Structure formats: C-alpha cells, structure tokens
Amino acid sequence: MRLLPSRRRTDAVPAEGTVGRVRVDHRTKNLTKRLKPGDIAVIDHVDIDRVSAEALKACRPLAVLNAARSTSGRYPNLGPEILLTAGIPLVDQLGPEVMSLVDGAEVQIVGGEVRIGSRVLAAGVRQTAETNAAAMDEARAGLAVQMEAFAANTMDYLRRERDLLLDGVGVPDITTDLDGRQVLIVVRGYHYKEDLATLQHYVREFRPVLIGVDGGADAILEAGLKPALIVGDMDSVSDKALMCGAEIVVHAYRDGRAPGAERVRRLGIDPIVFPAAGTSEDVAMLLADDKGAELIVAVGTHATLVEFLDKGRSGMASTFLTRLRVGGKLIDAKGVSRLYRARISNLQLAALVLAGLAALAVALATTTFGQTLFGLTGAWIDDVASFVRGLLGIAAPPTG
Numbered sequence: 332m333r334l335l336p337s338r339r340r341t342d343a344v345p346a347e348g349t350v351g352r353v354r355v356d357h358r359t360k361n362l363t364k365r366l367k368p369g370d371i372a373v374i375d376h377v378d379i380d381r382v383s384a385e386a387l388k389a390c391r392p393l394a395v396l397n398a399a400r401s402t403s404g405r406y407p408n409l410g411p412e413i414l415l416t417a418g419i420p421l422v423d424q425l426g427p428e429v430m431s432l433v434d435g436a437e438v439q440i441v442g443g444e445v446r447i448g449s450r451v452l453a454a455g456v457r458q459t460a461e462t463n464a465a466a467m468d469e470a471r472a473g474l475a476v477q478m479e480a481f482a483a484n485t486m487d488y489l490r491r492e493r494d495l496l497l498d499g500v501g502v503p504d505i506t507t508d509l510d511g512r513q514v515l516i517v518v519r520g521y522h523y524k525e526d527l528a529t530l531q532h533y534v535r536e537f538r539p540v541l542i543g544v545d546g547g548a549d550a551i552l553e554a555g556l557k558p559a560l561i562v563g564d565m566d567s568v569s570d571k572a573l574m575c576g577a578e579i580v581v582h583a584y585r586d587g588r589a590p591g592a593e594r595v596r597r598l599g600i601d602p603i604v605f606p607a608a609g610t611s612e613d614v615a616m617l618l619a620d621d622k623g624a625e626l627i628v629a630v631g632t633h634a635t636l637v638e639f640l641d642k643g644r645s646g647m648a649s650t651f652l653t654r655l656r657v658g659g660k661l662i663d664a665k666g667v668s669r670l671y672r673a674r675i676s677n678l679q680l681a682a683l684v685l686a687g688l689a690a691l692a693v694a695l696a697t698t699t700f701g702q703t704l705f706g707l708t709g710a711w712i713d714d715v716a717s718f719v720r721g722l723l724g725i726a727a728p729p730t731g
Contacts, residue, residue: 348439348440348442349394349439350437350438350440351370351371351437351438352436352438353371353373353433353434353437354366354370355373356373359372359374359376359383359386360383360386360567362374363383363387363389363390366387366390366392367390368390368391369391369392370390370393371392371396371438371440372396373396373432374397375398375399375427378400378401378402378403378406379401379402379408379411379414380409381410384409384410384414385413387419392419394419394440395414395419396425397423397455398423398424398429401421401423402463402466402470404473405470405477406477407470408470411423411463412460415458420440421457422440422443423456423458424456425445425453425454426453426455428452429445429452429453431452443456485652488608492607492649495617496617496652496656499617502605502617502618502621502622503580503605504603505580510622512539512625513624513625513626513628514619514624515539515629515630516544516612516628516632517544517547517548517551517558517631518544518545518547518612518630518632518633519544519546519550519631520638520665521638522631523631526630526631526665527550530664531554540559540619542559542560542561542562542619543561543562543568543577544563544612544615545563545564545568548561548568548572548575549571549572551572552575558577560615560618561573561577561578562580562605562611562615562618563591564581564583564589564611565579565594565595566591574598574600578603579595579600579602580604580605580618581595581602581603581604582607583604583605583606587606589604592604605618608649612632613650613653616629616653616657617653617656619657620656624660625660627657627661628662628664629663630664630667631665633650
C-alpha cells in the first residue's frame with residue numbers, strides 16, 4: 332500500500348497506512364467550511380453527490396471516512412469517482428462508531444480499518460476504481476425505479492402546490508424591484524463558480540438583479556459582485572453574505588416553520604419568510620417570475636434526473652414543475668464556462684505576441700524616430716515601408 336504522509340511529523344509513523352487528525356461532521360457542507368489540507372474528513376453521507384465531492388476535493392484532505400455507503404445503488408452518483416480520481420482515499424460503510432471521533436483526534440487508516448493506537452475503532456470498505464465501477468453499474472440498473480418515484484413525487488407536489496404554481500398564491504411582497512428587469516439566479520450546483528465568471532461580461536452590460544440561493548450568494552461576493560436578494564433556508568450561506576446589505580428571503584416549510592429565520596434575526600436582520608414545498612432554487616425562480624422579471628438566467632441549477640437525485644430530495648420533482656411554470660423566460664446558463672472555454676494553446680499565444688511585436692517594430696522603423704533608434708537608412712526602410720503600406724492598403728505619403 333502506498334504510504335501517504337501525515338500532516339505533521341511524528342516519531343511513531345507506522346510502516347503503512349495513512350495517519351492524520353480528523354474533522355468530524357454529519358453534514359458534509361458544514362465540514363468543508365473548516366476542513367484543512369492534511370485533515371481526514373469524517374462524514375455520514377449516503378450517496379456522496381458531485382457538489383459535495385468537489386467541495387471535499389478542494390479542501391485536499393488526506394482521506395475521507397464515511398459512516399454510510401458512498402453509493403447506495405439508488406442512482407449513479409458521481410461523488411466517489413471524483414474523490415478517487417483526485418487520489419483521495421475513500422473508506423465507507425464504517426458505521427456510527429466512526430462518528431464518535433473527537434475533532435482533532437489522530438487516527439491511522441490501514442486498508443478499510445480506522446485505528447486509534449493499536450485499537451480498531453471501525454472497519455469498512457476501502458473503495459477503488461474497480462469497486463466504484465461495479466457500484467455504478469448496479470446503480471444504473473435501478474434508475475427505472477427512481478423514474479417511477481420521481482413521477483409520483485411530481486404529481487404529489489402538483490396537488491399540494493397547485494395554487495402557488497398556477498396563480499402565485501402565497502408569494503410574499505419584497506422591496507427589491509424586479510419588474511421588467513433581467514434576473515441572474517446563482518445556485519450552488521455543478522460548475523457554478525466557473526459559469527458565473529464566464530457571465531461577467533453579461534453582468535456588466537445588462538446589470539441584472541443578482542439573486543443568490545444560499546451558498547450561491549457567497550459565490551456572487553467572491554466574483555466581486557453584490558447580491559440584491561438572498562433566498563434559501565440559510566444553512567450554507569455565510570454571515571458575511573447575509574450582512575452584505577441584500578434583502579433576505581427565508582425559505583420556510585409549508586407549515587410556516589423557518590429554522591433559518593432565527594439565525595438571520597440574530598444578525599439584526601428582519602427577513603421575509605416564504606413558506607413553500609420544494610427547494611430554495613424553486614422559490615427563487617417563482618419569486619422572480621411573480622414579481623415581473625423579464626428574463627431569468629440561472630447558474631448552477633438542476634435540470635436532469637440524475638441532478639435531481641444527486642440533490643438527495645424527493646421534493647426535487649418540484650424543480651421540474653417550476654421550470655415548466657417559468658420556462659418561457661428561463662435561460663439555463665449551467666455549463667456555459669465549458670462551452671466557451673478558451674482553446675488557444677500557449678504556442679499559438681506566443682506566436683501571436685511575437686507577430687504583434689514584429690508589426691510594431693516594422694511600423695516604428697518607418698518613422699524618423701524609429702530610423703534613428705534602429706540606425707536604419709536608405710532603401711531598406713523604403714522597401715519595408717512600401718511593403719507594409721501595400722499590405723494595409725495605405726497610400727504613400729506625399730513627398731516634400
């Protein structure tokens with residue numbers, strides 16, 4: 332087994348395995364806020380989704396320990412593959428015992444075992460590319476069942492939220508003016524930061540109203556912009572974003588319970604509460620549509636069945652119906668960064684720069700200053716100047 336270095340030196344490094352200090356949290360999104368390079372992440376996450384895996388990967392942990400199954404077989408989730416491809420060891424099915432670890436405790440990972448000293452705390456399955464590929468094949472076979480469940484959830488949501496979807500009943504009033512404006516909604520989804528960066532020219536030219544959905548508000552701030560509205564249950568947005576001056580709309584449960592509202596009020600902000608089933612991105616789209624937005628540009632939102640299932644909620648069926656509701660004015664910008672990714676190689680760029688410098692030198696050589704500077708005289712200058720003028724279609728200057 333390859334020996335992986337521990338984050339700090341120790342006199343008792345074992346002959347094999349990974350040694351490091353753990354950071355523990357039942358919620359992966361919370362853990363990634365404090366996970367540092369060289370830590371060992373300890374999570375309890377069934378079906379690690381793509382967004383969570385990319386957040387873990389960005390933290391550069393020594394390893395990921397999962398109390399649950401990283402792939403349950405419910406659908407082909409991409410999270411484990413992202414971690415394994417990045418070279419991050421993944422051990423799952425460790426059971427609840429691993430969640431009893433205290434933050435900062437030093438553990439040793441040998442194969443599928445988690446040890447404290449000589450004691451085996453928990454034993455699970457060390458995932459490899461082969462085991463993950465087998466799990467993916469099994470999960471793809473079960474997609475038909477998920478399709479049936481998704482269709483049932485869609486009908487259930489339509490029955491419960493018919494008035495909201497069709498007539499906008501229950502949409503609260505806001506002070507931010509959206510009437511006749513373009514709106515850019517940023518959701519913490521696939522490639523959302525890259526797509527937002529690609530849309531900077533659009534933002535500068537059209538100045539849309541920026542709406543951040545939970546952690547999407549932080550992405551807007553990181554891009555050097557400011558959200559006008561922040562919508563969500565407030566579980567993944569930073570205090571900095573909440574305090575930036577944006578209007579806050581807390582997504583509440585259908586019965587009116589809004590756990591996120593208390594957090595906002597503790598910051599001295601009086602939020603608007605929007606009770607609705609479904610997801611916070613649905614709430615943001617319905618709010619923009621109801622308040623007269625001319626165009627809704629969405630970044631990081633969910634559009635496919637696998638993305639809905641990756642979100643981990645049966646209520647994701649609401650997003651399907653919400654898209655039907657606002658479809659006439661919705662533009663999905665997800666993936667736009669990959670569509671317009673620059674394809675100019677370094678060699679081509681260097682050649683372009685050299686060609687530009689050469690053209691500048693030739694143009695300069697046709698002037699009196701350039702001739703003095705380069706020490707160029709006579710027929711060579713006349714020949715070069717004539718060639719450049721002919722190339723550019725410029726008439727010769729009058730003599731005398």
